[in-house]
Amino acid sequence: MNRSLAEHYRDILVGVGENPEREGLRDTPERAAKAMQYLCNGYTMSLEEVIxxxxxxxxxxxxxxxxxxxxxxxxxxxxxxxxxxxxxxxxxxxxxxxxxxxxxxxxxxxxxxxxxxxxxxxxxxxxxxxxxxxxxxxxxxxxxxxxxxxxxxxxxxxxxxxxxxxxxxxxxxxxxxxxxxxxxxx
CATH class of the missing domain: 3.30.1130.10 (GTP cyclohydrolase I, C-terminal domain/NADPH-dependent 7-cyano-7-deazaguanine reductase, N-terminal domain)
Structure with a gap:
């Protein structure tokens, strides 16, 4: 089963004792997933395209x-x-x-x-x-x-x-x- 990155972040919130359904955290898994994808976008960069x-x-x-x-x-x-x-x-x-x-x-x-x-x-x-x-x-x-x-x-x-x-x-x-x-x- 291929779970989305956002679902994993939701599990992390639960794992640290948080409620991912509370107002301030409802969109956090998606935001965190997008942030992680951005912070790790070096994996998708091609040297030829960059040069x-x-x-x-x-x-x-x-x-x-x-x-x-x-x-x-x-x-x-x-x-x-x-x-x-x-x-x-x-x-x-x-x-x-x-x-x-x-x-x-x-x-x-x-x-x-x-x-x-x-x-x-x-x-x-x-x-x-x-x-x-x-x-x-x-x-x-x-x-x-x-x-x-x-x-x-x-x-x-x-x-x-x-x-x-x-x-x-x-x-x-x-x-x-x-x-x-x-x-x-x-």
Whole structure:
């Protein structure tokens, strides 16, 4: 039997001791189902549709950085949000990616059930695949509601993850330049 997402949310309300028929909750299962579908719409996004041909020839072979890309995701362990920002850099080898497409790549993977470590790696590997860059670097800084609202309840903790590929991994000077430009070095 294939039950709708809204029916499952109704069961959750009952499971936590609520009455899904009370006025404030009557439409909650449908609203929650729509919200969850939106928050997880990365599963329905196609990389080809998102990039949509926005890869352009360029003689630039210097670092390209998009900083402070807001991201919103759901922890796959508790289904609670984590929010933060991604910093993405790549070194082109003849082609550059349209600026908004970098943010859209972040969204494709952030809008799935995730752990931050995997999210960082998926973004880096996808930018590498799309651009065939000499190197890709991704740093994500995020606050996790599963750590803030439950468990250890640490309100000010920030998790930072990074993935360095190609020139960013091989060259300490390139990595240092990236980290300095995103403000992570003094």
């Amino acid at each position: 949509n041909g926005a890869l352009f020839e360029s003689l630039n072979d210097e670092m390209v950085i998009v900083r402070d890309i807001e991201l919103y995701s759901l922890c796959e362990h508790h289904l609670l949000p984590f929010t933060g920002k991604a910093h993405v850099a790549y070194i082109p080898t003849g082609r550059v990616l349209g600026l908004s497409k970098v943010a859209r790549v972040v969204d494709i993977f952030a809008r799935r059930l995730q752990i931050q470590e995997n999210l960082t790696k998926q973004i880096a590997e996808t930018i590498q695949l799309i651009t065939d860059a000499a190197g890709v670097a991704v740093v994500i800084e995020a606050k996790h509601m599963c750590m803030m609202m439950r468990g250890v309840e640490k309100q000010n903790s920030v998790m930072t993850t990074s993935v360095m590929l190609g020139a960013f991994r091989e060259s300490p000077a390139t990595r240092h330049e990236f980290l300095q430009l995103i403000g992570r070095l003094g």
